[in-house]
Amino acid sequence: xxxxxxxTQFIIEEQRHIAGATGEFTGLLNDVATACKMISxxxxxxxxxxVLGAAGTENVQGEDQKKMDVISNEIFLKRNEWAGHLAxxxxxxxxxxxxxxxxxxxxxxxxxxxxxxxxxNIDVNVSVGxxxxxxxxxxxxxxxxxxxxxxxxxxxxxxPGVKQVCxxxxxxxxxxxxxxxxxxxxxxxxxxxNVGEFxxxxxNMTIPKDTKEFAINMSNxxxxxxxxxxxVDECLAGETGPRGKDFNMRWVASMxxxxxxxLTRGGVFMYPMDEKLREKGGxxxxxxxxxxxxxxxxxxxxxxxxxxxxxxxxxxQAIHQRVPVVLGSKNEVDVITxxxxxxxx
Ligand code: AHM
Ligand code: MG
Numbered sequence: 001x002x003x004x005x006x007x008t009q010f011i012i013e014e015q016r017h018i019a020g021a022t023g024e025f026t027g028l029l030n031d032v033a034t035a036c037k038m039i040s041x042x043x044x045x046x047x048x049x050x051v052l053g054a055a056g057t058e059n060v061q062g063e064d065q066k067k068m069d070v071i072s073n074e075i076f077l078k079r080n081e082w083a084g085h086l087a088x089x090x091x092x093x094x095x096x097x098x099x100x101x102x103x104x105x106x107x108x109x110x111x112x113x114x115x116x117x118x119x120x121n122i123d124v125n126v127s128v129g130x131x132x133x134x135x136x137x138x139x140x141x142x143x144x145x146x147x148x149x150x151x152x153x154x155x156x157x158x159x160p161g162v163k164q165v166c167x168x169x170x171x172x173x174x175x176x177x178x179x180x181x182x183x184x185x186x187x188x189x190x191x192x193x194n195v196g197e198f199x200x201x202x203x204n205m206t207i208p209k210d211t212k213e214f215a216i217n218m219s220n221x222x223x224x225x226x227x228x229x230x231x232v233d234e235c236l237a238g239e240t241g242p243r244g245k246d247f248n249m250r251w252v253a254s255m256x257x258x259x260x261x262x263l264t265r266g267g268v269f270m271y272p273m274d275e276k277l278r279e280k281g282g283x284x285x286x287x288x289x290x291x292x293x294x295x296x297x298x299x300x301x302x303x304x305x306x307x308x309x310x311x312x313x314x315x316x317q318a319i320h321q322r323v324p325v326v327l328g329s330k331n332e333v334d335v336i337t338x339x340x341x342x343x344x345x
Contacts, residue, residue, distance in 0.1 A: 072115035118254025129256025161312030167292030223274035
């Protein structure tokens, strides 16, 4: 594919390689991309549109919602509920499964999303993003347009990450980018704001196997488990320590920005289990944060585990389930996973 290819053109080409895909998949991704462009517009205007600050509400997970969290969620819902591509949606910002409104056609895909990830960064004008994951709806696989009025149960979403048809993120940074995989590598598109199109700029993104850069919220050090402390201690020990090299550290507190950096120049990202998070199961959400990012990272030649298991093989128990996350350059993730196994042995 040549640089200069638009996202729409790219998706049409991709669809030809997806078994059983009809024009629905192209239509769905176009709607997701439009939602991301609209969120990008809101994020870029920031204070001018009065969309910064708290909404004064909490989401299902008891977290304070920003105005832009609520607006971005609405945008995702409205852009994706009308066309007949979806059987249902699920979002970080909604307790229950979102059913396609009555009277609208239904389709064979399920869409899960975190409409504005890293939103604690929005008021300070630091990069944020949207993350999405697409599954087939069991039972609806072959229905071009499912017309029945029955609601889609939550269980339909509880498929391991290896079942994802597509995963992607939009990064609202100095430029807006959309990065996605359909299981045939990872490609990155940059929004040309003058034309209003995402254009292929990062073809076949791959992650170097080795790295000297790690990302973790160090303020949680005292709550971590021993294998994570061991790993970070060894990184900090640098050239004269057991790893024999100096490491650099980054923490943006926006998972999309961290994953994008890793796709661009390698590195590892960790939000591991810690004592404060034990009851919740971790910090990041499996279905619309860890799984889509794991799919992208693996497709780019990296690895993604909980420290113990491959993320994409976990059998989800709930749509808002949380998991520990270790992802990035393959050899480095293997070291960290090895330390977890050594401790468990
Ligand atoms: P959010 O979905 O509520 O924005 O939380 C997820 C974000 C990730 O993007 C980021 O890696 C992490 O939370 C940062 O957490 P912390 O503030 O504990 O460093
Ligand atoms: Mg999030």
